[in-house]
Amino acid sequence: MHKLLPLPFFHVWVYLQTQPLLGLAATLCAWEVAALLDQRAGHKAYSNPTVLAVAMLVAALLLTGTSYQTYFSGAVYIHFLLGPATVALAVPMYANWPAIRRNFVPILVSLGAGSLVAALSAMLIAKALGAPHEVVMSLGPKSVTTPIAMGVAQQLGGLPALTAVFVIITGLFGTLICGPLYKAARVRAWEAQGLAAGTAAHGIATAHMIRLNETAGAFGGLAIGLNGIVTAIIVPLLVALLPL
Amino acid sequence: MVRALTILVLYQLVGTIIQQGLGLPVPGPVIGLVLALAWFLKFGPPSEDLRQTAQGLLKYLGLLFVPAGVGIVNEFGALRENAVAILVAIAVSTTLGLLVTGVTMQWFLTRREAKPHA
Numbered sequence: 001m002h003k004l005l006p007l008p009f010f011h012v013w014v015y016l017q018t019q020p021l022l023g024l025a026a027t028l029c030a031w032e033v034a035a036l037l038d039q040r041a042g043h044k045a046y047s048n049p050t051v052l053a054v055a056m057l058v059a060a061l062l063l064t065g066t067s068y069q070t071y072f073s074g075a076v077y078i079h080f081l082l083g084p085a086t087v088a089l090a091v092p093m094y095a096n097w098p099a100i101r102r103n104f105v106p107i108l109v110s111l112g113a114g115s116l117v118a119a120l121s122a123m124l125i126a127k128a129l130g131a132p133h134e135v136v137m138s139l140g141p142k143s144v145t146t147p148i149a150m151g152v153a154q155q156l157g158g159l160p161a162l163t164a165v166f167v168i169i170t171g172l173f174g175t176l177i178c179g180p181l182y183k184a185a186r187v188r189a190w191e192a193q194g195l196a197a198g199t200a201a202h203g204i205a206t207a208h209m210i211r212l213n214e215t216a217g218a219f220g221g222l223a224i225g226l227n228g229i230v231t232a233i234i235v236p237l238l239v240a241l242l243p244l
Numbered sequence: 245m246v247r248a249l250t251i252l253v254l255y256q257l258v259g260t261i262i263q264q265g266l267g268l269p270v271p272g273p274v275i276g277l278v279l280a281l282a283w284f285l286k287f288g289p290p291s292e293d294l295r296q297t298a299q300g301l302l303k304y305l306g307l308l309f310v311p312a313g314v315g316i317v318n319e320f321g322a323l324r325e326n327a328v329a330i331l332v333a334i335a336v337s338t339t340l341g342l343l344v345t346g347v348t349m350q351w352f353l354t355r356r357e358a359k360p361h362a
Contacts, residue, residue: 031307050306054313061317068318075311081301082308084252086273087259088298090280091290097281106352114345122337129329135322139333143341146312147271161315162322166334168313174338181339185347192349200341207305217302223345228274 017066023074030056043211050204051172082203086145089221092210096218099191107195111223114199115230116238118143123244134159136244140235142166145202148228156239167202174201175208190216198223248297255280 005013016022034052041047061071072079093100100107122139131139137158141149146167153163174197182193194216197205206220238244259279260272268275284290290298316323323330 027307027310031310048306050309050313053307053310054316057310057314058317061314068315071314072311075314078308079311082312083256083273083276084249085301085305085308086271087252087255087276087280088301090255090277090284091295091298092302093277093281094284094289097285103349103352106349110345110348110352113348114341117344118337118341121340122333125336126326126329126333129332131326131329131333135326135330139330139337142334143338145271145274146309148274151271159322162319164312165316165319165323166330168309168316169330170334170338171309173334174342177339178342181342182346185343185350187346187350189350189353192346192353195349196342196346199345200338203305204309207302207309210302210305221302225274225277229270232270 017070020074020077023071024077025074026057026060026071027053027075027078030060046176048172048175048204048208050207054168082146086224089224092214092218093221093225096215096222099215100218100222103191107219107222107226110192110195111199111226112230114196115143115227116234118200119231119235120238123238127244133157135162137239138162139166140239141231142170143200143202144228144231145224148232152232152235155236168204171201171204174205178205178208191219194219195223199227202227245293245297248291248294251294252276252280252297252301 030053031049033056034049037052038044038047038049057071060066061068119140122142123136126136126139134157137156138153140156140158141152142163144152144167146164149163149167150160153160178193178197178201182188182196187193187196190213194206194209194213197209197216198220202224206217206224209220210217255276256273257276259274259276262268262275263270263272
């Protein structure tokens with residue numbers, strides 16, 4: 001940066017590097033631009049604002065040579081809101097409680113089956129394609145929400161930071177593919193669409209479903225919580241029982 | 245709004261205390277979610293203020309994942325070395341997970357519509 005900026009501004013840059021303000025401002029600005037682009041594109045899966053904002057910020061960090069730690073010291077204020085937002089999922093879940101209660105057994109069966117298939121196939125495929133043990137273990141919990149996934153990865157001897165990345169890639173991929181996939185497999189009910197999105201691709205796909213339909217969002221939120229619990233129990237058992 | 249945020253943060257706090265105290269593998273915010281839902285079911289619906297704050301937060305759920313997503317810059321090395329295995333594993337397993345859950349749930353729902361009194 002010192003080659004690009006006149007000296008007084010370079011000092012400002014150095015000062016801002018030590019402060020959380022820049023990371024916070026950059027995250028919010030990237031989101032605003034991404035949301036605008038998404039709106040222009042007509043809320044398509046490929047214009048997902050999370051993907052766009054992450055891409056812009058990664059490019060900005062690489063171009064300015066800023067470390068992730070420096071960026072995160074500001075972005076942590078936004079990151080922290082994930083906790084209260086997770087609790088807030090109780091509100092749409094309560095609003096849709098009659099539908100959830102009516103479908104309790106179908107929900108448990110569908111979610112359990114999808115959760116098992118997703119975790120098992122991810123680990124088996126990665127192992128078959130020659131990925132090292134810690135990468136395979138980091139892939140096991142990638143369908144669940146970041147804090148749960150990182151905890152499970154740690155417990156299995158995976159790398160939590162790598163798991164966080166897998167969780168994001170899974171969420172983005174699931175968001176991109178769920179629309180065409182539902183159409184092809186004739187998954188029409190909002191309940192089924194939301195449940196599958198939350199089970200296989202956690203909060204990122206659920207954020208997408210919330211924008212489409214409230215019931216789908218509620219089932220997605222339910223699936224995030226339930227699959228977090230199911231995965232935290234099932235994946236360590238699978239790893240202990242199978243030659244992974 | 246401040247009261248609603250306080251309530252949400254307190255649920256998260258109680259959930260985290262339970263998680264740490266009992267050494268559970270389930271994260272604190274998820275326990276907080278279960279507690280909040282149990283409270284609404286037992287003692288009545290959330291206030292208008294809490295509903296609006298929750299809806300506001302969830303509307304921007306996508307923004308809240310951005311900081312963690314940018315963490316990908318630190319993992320480019322490990323990703324590049326195993327790129328094919330990782331991408332195939334994620335793509336296939338996510339597709340299978342979506343299909344198995346979606347199709348199973350749709351099957352249950354369609355079956356019920358066909359037999360309304362079942």
